[in-house]
Amino acid sequence: MGEIQNKSMFKLSYGLFVLAAKTDGKDNACIVNTVQQIANDPLKIAVAVNKVNYTHDMIKETGVFNVSVLDEGVSFDLFERFGFQSGRSVDKFDGFSMTERSENGLLYLTQNCNAVISGKVTETVDCGSHSLFVAEVTSAKVLSDEPSVTYQYYFDHIKPKPEKKKTGYVCKICGYVYEGEILPDDFVCPLCKHGAADFEKI
Ligand code: FE
Secondary structure, X not given: OOXXXXXXXXXXXOEOEEEEEEEOOEEEEEEXXXXXXXXXXXXXXXXXXXXXOHHHHHHHHHOEEEEEEEEXXXXXXXXXXXXXXXXXXXXXXXXXXXXXXXXXXXXXXXXXXXXXXXXXXXXXXXXXXXXXXXXXXEEEEEOOOOOEOEHHHHHXXXXXXXXXXXXXXXXXXXXXXXXXXXXXOOOEOOOOOOEHHHEEEO
16 A cells, blocks of 8 residues: 555545434434435435444434535534534533424434435445445435535634644544543544544643
């Protein structure tokens, strides 16, 4: 193999999505950056999810998920809520009212979300750190005409600029900063997919 520069992956045009699942009446969600349409007949999408994510386990168990496509109006708060905390012990929807349920019973975002797509898994590919869920689209709805947020837009306009030195952990791959005393072992960088092992204390 030749040289591999992880940062080159950011040149791919990632969007940002809230991926929701549910088991035993408990809703959960995480932020992912890889959702692609892979076929049109039948209509299929693929979603890559880090295995340390609780949402990953829920999708493996139930085979269904919702993808909320985030738009450019999304706030940093939403990233903190769905991306920056460990999912096993926290209720990410606690106090969050901007949701509705689609016909599969799962939640999706009604704000800062321009489309919702429901998927039913037809194939799961073990990719190492991640599972790739290939899914048939069971419903899909456009919610607004706002542009989808891209990775670049997030870095340029949404992520707070680091003015003063903060305590926390920085992702060695993409520079994402986790603010907090302790980084959970199952933490996954919401932007670049790397796990807690690729973070260092600042
Ligand atoms: Fe990262």
